[in-house]
Amino acid sequence: MDTINTQPASIEVVALTKRYGVGKPAVDAINLYVEGGSYCCLLGPSGCGKSTTLRMIAGHESASGGDILLGNKNITDLPASSRGSAMMFQSFALFPHLSALDNVAFSLKMKGMPKPQRHAKAQELLERVAMGHLAERKPAELSGGQQQRVALARALITQPRVLLLDEPLSALDPFLRIQMRAELRRWQKELGLTFIHVTHSQEEAMALADQMVVMNNGVIEQVGSPHTVYNQPASEFVARFMGGHNIIETAQGKIGVRTDHVQVSAPNSSFNTTTARLPVVITDVEYQGTYILLGMQQEGRERALHATAEFSAMVPEHQFTRTPFGVGQRAVMHWQPEQAHPLPQ
Numbered sequence: 001m002d003t004i005n006t007q008p009a010s011i012e013v014v015a016l017t018k019r020y021g022v023g024k025p026a027v028d029a030i031n032l033y034v035e036g037g038s039y040c041c042l043l044g045p046s047g048c049g050k051s052t053t054l055r056m057i058a059g060h061e062s063a064s065g066g067d068i069l070l071g072n073k074n075i076t077d078l079p080a081s082s083r084g085s086a087m088m089f090q091s092f093a094l095f096p097h098l099s100a101l102d103n104v105a106f107s108l109k110m111k112g113m114p115k116p117q118r119h120a121k122a123q124e125l126l127e128r129v130a131m132g133h134l135a136e137r138k139p140a141e142l143s144g145g146q147q148q149r150v151a152l153a154r155a156l157i158t159q160p161r162v163l164l165l166d167e168p169l170s171a172l173d174p175f176l177r178i179q180m181r182a183e184l185r186r187w188q189k190e191l192g193l194t195f196i197h198v199t200h201s202q203e204e205a206m207a208l209a210d211q212m213v214v215m216n217n218g219v220i221e222q223v224g225s226p227h228t229v230y231n232q233p234a235s236e237f238v239a240r241f242m243g244g245h246n247i248i249e250t251a252q253g254k255i256g257v258r259t260d261h262v263q264v265s266a267p268n269s270s271f272n273t274t275t276a277r278l279p280v281v282i283t284d285v286e287y288q289g290t291y292i293l294l295g296m297q298q299e300g301r302e303r304a305l306h307a308t309a310e311f312s313a314m315v316p317e318h319q320f321t322r323t324p325f326g327v328g329q330r331a332v333m334h335w336q337p338e339q340a341h342p343l344p345q
């Protein structure tokens with residue numbers, strides 16, 4: 001079918017910068033290469049600059065400096081409609097008073113394409129996303145998944161080579177969000193397009209991305225596969241933001257150890273000489289089903305009231321049943337040195 005151009009394009013940004021006023025730029029000279037046909041997630045806390053980056057790629061925001069390349073074409077100063085990208089917004093942003101068909105055909109109407117042609121193209125795209133039979137329905141008469149497919153068809157009608165998604169799942173309830181993200185991933189694979197998806201959810205990014213880009217304070221902290229970012233966080237910020245890590249101060253500097261890689265034993269246990277260890281006091285015991293989450297505080301340290309635990313360990317349920325721990329009990333948290341990685345500041 002030729003309605004959907006399945007020629008994906010790479011995106012490259014070089015020293016891309018956005019200044020809104022004086023002071024530190026919202027996006028500060030970032031460099032990034034997104035391979036054509038891949039799923040890239042821009043991730044980071046609120047205000048880190050991820051949406052501004054996406055909007056500059058889309059052409060909805062001008063760049064204060066740097067370049068944006070789609071394939072080998074410099075698109076930095078092109079209007080949004082001539083870039084070869086399309087944007088899908090939060091909660092799909094469909095027009096409620098228009099049918100699915102008219103929603104999809106909308107941008108062609110704006111371009112002045114006569115009704116029979118634009119309806120034929122929109123119908124063809126709706127068929128492509130398995131929505132042809134519901135073309136006359138209004139958004140309110142469609143399920144969340146069906147609305148997502150209409151939004152996808154609407155974005156695809158401009159034949160983009162790159163699809164930009166700004167928090168597309170954030171307005172959905174948690175159950176639907178998980179269903180919809182699987183569908184997004186499936187469509188990306190099936191269409192073979194380049195997807196760049198902005199999210200503040202680590203879990204969403206890990207589930208979807210080939211390449212994760214973790215941003216903080218206008219700069220990129222780390223780029224890598226979900227496996228690499230989770231297992232080898234490049235900085236303390238990434239380890240904290242991704243979660244699931246203990247950050248431990250040692251004489252050699254800070255290290256990160258996954259909460260499922262630390263173990264907890266009674267203080268009088270015997271240890272192999274190479275085992276790294278730290279005396280702790282148990283501060284929380286949370287039942288999580290297949291495992292127990294133990295919260296711990298380094299022994300001898302004051303714990304502020306209501307503060308979250310300093311360290312955590314995921315202890316498999318069967319193991320906890322054999323050697324249970326209670327709040328206030330002394331213990332030793334230990335790990336193998338090869339499971340720790342240094343965390344530059």
Ligand SMILES: Nc1ncnc2c1ncn2[C@@H]1O[C@H](COP(=O)(O)OP(=O)(O)OP(=O)(O)O)[C@@H](O)[C@H]1O
Pocket residue numbers: 020026044045046047048049050051052053200
């Ligand atoms: N139009 C604007 N005018 C002035 N400052 C802006 C504007 N848009 C964004 N900013 C600022 O730029 C910084 C980055 O904002 P941006 O929206 O890109 O962050 P974000 O990571 O996408 O955050 P969120 O997840 O909350 O959307 C923030 O400090 C924000 O306040």
